[in-house]
Amino acid sequence: MTKRYPFLDLASVNEPYMDEMCMAAQRVIRSGRYIGGDEVNDFQSELGRYLNVPHVVGVSNGLDALRLILRALIELGRLTPGDKVVVPANTYIASVLAITDAGLTPVLVDPDPATLNITAQAISTAINTHSGIKAVMPVHLYGRVAWDEDIRKVVSDNNLLVIEDSAQAIGARSHTDGLYVGHNHAGALGHAAAFSFYPTKNTGALGDAGAVTTHDKALADTVRALANYGADRRYHNIYQGYNCRLDPIQAAMLRVKLPHNDDENRARMQSARLYDRLITHPDVIKPLLPEFEDECIWHQYVIRVRNGKRDMMRQQLKLAGVDTDIHYEVPPHLQPCYAGLSHVPLPVTEMTASQLLSLPIARGTDLEDVAAIAEIINNVNLTE
């Protein structure tokens, strides 16, 4: 019987933490404190220390983290509905949903095909083409930090707000400082950042969870109020807010896992390096290894398959026992809900969308599995 290589098995991912998580869940259940409180506060502090960022607000999920940041910037008068936000067109749809939900206008730009991340050049071109651009949302896609000296320069020169979509990049670091000197973690580079702790993330909760990180206390306070019905104190509603709180029980799960995030990232790095060394199939474009290891935490290891052969490769791999995934098959501007969103061609986004293929990389896929999967890939015959 063929050995099967699942794309992702969350029971395996969480296996090393099961006992500790069960104990943490018991602690919360028996505590009588189920909204806010010490678990949430302690997790916020621990995440802030890990990322070297002063303000952290635990929230319900990554999309809500982005929504709350944008709404807060509007409440604070730093953005106005109708303002434009530059965002890479190949992102997961949540980035765009947050922008339109806030009444802002997304300006979709093509990524660099080598990194699949936004570039200073793309931001510059957008600024020269559109009036009303007030912000940029770099997305650290697949865990690769989207930040360099050129991006820092273009956002500074143009006084753009920088909202990082760090959903996939916990622990990744740029080797260029962010807007704040001495801060270079994804999530500490710009004015504010959104994290997701969706269960599949490198540090995943056991349900939906997220966080907002920022250097700006006023922004953090506004996000915290907006996430709690708009109340700055009990039953005193200064904003028309939402309920986007982080559950203490999820905070407790995350407190178990966060201390192991660096190990998790390192294990993925090893797998990525091995894939890179072993995959030699002529139709496969491997993802770029970053110059510095910690610039990418390999939330996904995404190859591209050339010449219209992605689906054939995927099917052959499936037959050979290797499950894969596609992040993402249909970019936001081609989704039914965003018909007419972009009036400019986005050739890189559309071409790569038809090429992308995510290979197993999470815990549960060990280095031996990686070697076996690479060999299976190399043996796939895509000639028709």
Add this chain to the structure above:
Amino acid sequence: MTKRYPFLDLASVNEPYMDEMCMAAQRVIRSGRYIGGDEVNDFQSELGRYLNVPHVVGVSNGLDALRLILRALIELGRLTPGDKVVVPANTYIASVLAITDAGLTPVLVDPDPATLNITAQAISTAINTHSGIKAVMPVHLYGRVAWDEDIRKVVSDNNLLVIEDSAQAIGARSHTDGLYVGHNHAGALGHAAAFSFYPTKNTGALGDAGAVTTHDKALADTVRALANYGADRRYHNIYQGYNCRLDPIQAAMLRVKLPHNDDENRARMQSARLYDRLITHPDVIKPLLPEFEDECIWHQYVIRVRNGKRDMMRQQLKLAGVDTDIHYEVPPHLQPCYAGLSHVPLPVTEMTASQLLSLPIARGTDLEDVAAIAEIINNVNLTE
């Protein structure tokens, strides 16, 4: 030392279920399934059976349940932004936040001072005063069902959509059928209903949780998609949606507690009857006992204190060891975020807001405590 009577102690509330909840949490943690799946599906089925309503969608919280219903009605073309929704002015602010979030216009009406619930008369007056009223949101405040023959007639005669805010009323029943013959539970009376399982509710989760219930499959499907990024299937986004999912771990907690909801409601009923029998203070207006027991599940037992003496009563009770709460001190139209929301006088809402005082009634306050609290109340001297 004076015995203290806490207003609500969630460790006591959950004490009987602790072991079972810890086991349920372990089951979810070890399952590897942390988004959707059997726990959520089974809870939805169990809640549907309990309420005799065909479609249930577990969601993130009660406010999101209301938001999703209204957004779904807009997506389905049954409401249009700008349409007016009649809602009682003395509700918790979440009811109103959902309406304005959807771009709809709340029409605030005063409640019946005897029940603190909306009346057919108020709905009729609103219809005669405003054009563009398309829906009504009865709020089953404090657990008392807001539904009778007259309300059924006025909403039917005017083809109004009925969205129940059932956040506080799980298990309450009307003795008039809802819009669907044979269905009389709060949450099954109108076109759709929102439940909250905030930890303090009669059936409370161990974090934020909620549900949408409806007789309408198209509405349920739309809510489900909107709550999952607007996707009707994986990575296929037909709506500009949200992330408002119910966590499996919270579904598992609720599955432990839902079977005990009737017992919980009955215990509160006994406490309410005893308060009613024993409280005789001349400045206290006791809440009306309903004609049929199950018309009210006593989520809160809310007295009114006349003659501007509420705060004095509250302070005296505190000195005597009795913690109380106020639901709610400031109605939505007097909150900073809703300045100018209502241009009509709301005398009942404003007068009662200054009189309301919630007494301890949840598990942890036994009948002996109720008797003691009633005696303490009766002995409070409010003459100056």
